[in-house]
Amino acid sequence: MTDETPKPTDFIREAVAEDLRTGRFQSVRTRLPPEPNGYLHIGHAKAFLIDYLVAKEFGGALDLRFDDTNPAKEETEFVEAIMEDARWLGIEWEKVIYSSDFFELLYEWAVELVKKGKAYVDDQSPEEVSRNRGTLTEPGVESPYRNRSVEENLDLLERMKNGEFPDGSRVLRAKIDMAHGNMNMRDPIMYRIIHEPPHHRTGRKWCIYPMYDWAQGQNDAMHGVTHSLCSLEYLDHRPLYEWFLEALEIPNPPRQIEFARLNLNYTVLSKRHLRRLVEEGLVSGWDDPRMPTLRGMRRRGYTPEAILDFNERTGVSKSGVINSGMMADLALLEACVRDDLNRRAERRMAVLKPLKLVIDNYPDGLVEELEAVNNPEDEAAGTRSLPFAKELYIEADDFAEAPPPKYYRLYPGNEVRLRYAYFVTCTGVDKDADGNVTAVHCTYDPSTRGGDAPDGRKVKSTIHWVSAKHAVQAEIRLYDRLFTDENPDSDNFKEYINPNSLQVLTGCMLEPTLAEARPGERFQFERQGYFCADPDSAPGKPVFNRTVALRDTWAKIAQKQGK
């Protein structure tokens, strides 16, 4: 690992490198303990990636350990979904284990603590326990059961395990300090009694289940984790994490390191709010392309590479400003997909809001095949051929009867280039009885075939088009941010929902090569944005999701003009 040792780029990698250098650890093993009760989102992706990349960079491994210590909250359904999403991201893990795999040993360790006089069974009701914990500024009150004999504690714990007592009647607590400034140290609960529902893996074998704090560090130690990476909210738990390990006299105990979790502006990331979006029908499901879930982003057209890049560009730190985390900019995420897709996505022509263009001096019935470049960023992507004819569709926005200042596209008298085709000059329009433009007329210059004028004259604009009789009709879904507020993650988040987050366009006209697009295939529709074929697509009837629009400097100019 000598030459391979990476130069530390953040405080976590610095700490890990230091531990290896000093010999505190000989190798690196990290673990990601998702609680299997929800789908992964962009914030989880960061945590996953930190654990995975740190382990990988130091020649170690990541294990997946599902944190199933509360049977009331977990479901098997999520286990597979989490693995599927992580795999899609490119995360590799060595072992898949469960906290419940360690229930037996963990119980033995609890018995050990009882024998050492460091844990006791408390008969107080949940209300009493809560009341006697004290407050942030007042010390707690010691339980009247705190000084029971070791024998009585052992007997009671055994009977708790055997299911002799009802839920909530007793708990096992660590005997630490009821006056501690850190609330986590005020005799934290280790085991509580839960009879129902049965655990999704261990069934009815256990009637007591460990609390997070009691399970975490011990599980880490049991399976050889060296670095237990977690988010800042667990900082206050580290003294307890270390207390247990020390009380049990664990040699080479694992080390917990905390980092700022990721928040994204203009979205919500809390499990509760995400669930509400789905359950209240505010989105179509966990994979709605507007959701910040990995499934949603995947359907939207985001690539794992873009998410990896985003993760890297947001960095690792301990400055938790909002909800113990950094507030990353959605614009950065979008920049990351654009970067990736710009290099990789093939270009296609697609007219979202069609307007008919008739080339009056083009021969009736003639169809020419014109060559178009698939990706100017990647010569290897080659070219394709596009049918061209007298009647085309152009983007309604690319024509203006009365052009605003700085408008370079089609308007009466103006000449533009039809991409990869000809120069055309607008000669007039057809209108219906209400005065709406129904078609635009133009003439073309036959000498400009392919898009260059032999006399060297220039046009200020190039617009896209699709041959009317060859066009494939499609549905296109345009997405915008789900919320109008930068930080909607509060209980009244519904007030900030963006009513225009989804716009469904039907009757869009696509170039014929797009007819058989497979779900998941991504393209750049020239001058529009990046689009991904949706699973709702049928052969010959594609449906596309807009992943992200292209940067649009014209939109900014138009906005400044007050339009």
Added chain:
RNA sequence: UGGGGCGUGGUGUAACGGCAACACACCGGCCUUUGGAGCCGUGGUUCUUGGUUCGAAUCCAGGCGCCCCAGCCA
């Protein structure tokens, strides 16, 4: 009012006692068969006050601000 963490352009992250850097966003310009991409440029008294030092974003002290903690959740 208890304990803990964090303050660097709008946002995020660097700089490890020696000229405050990079990315995104923003604004301006160049270029362009995508108003895309690419290229160039503008923008910061490093929360504050004081101290140590030849020299402080960095070390020390005091303020201020923000975040987390009082589930038998994780």
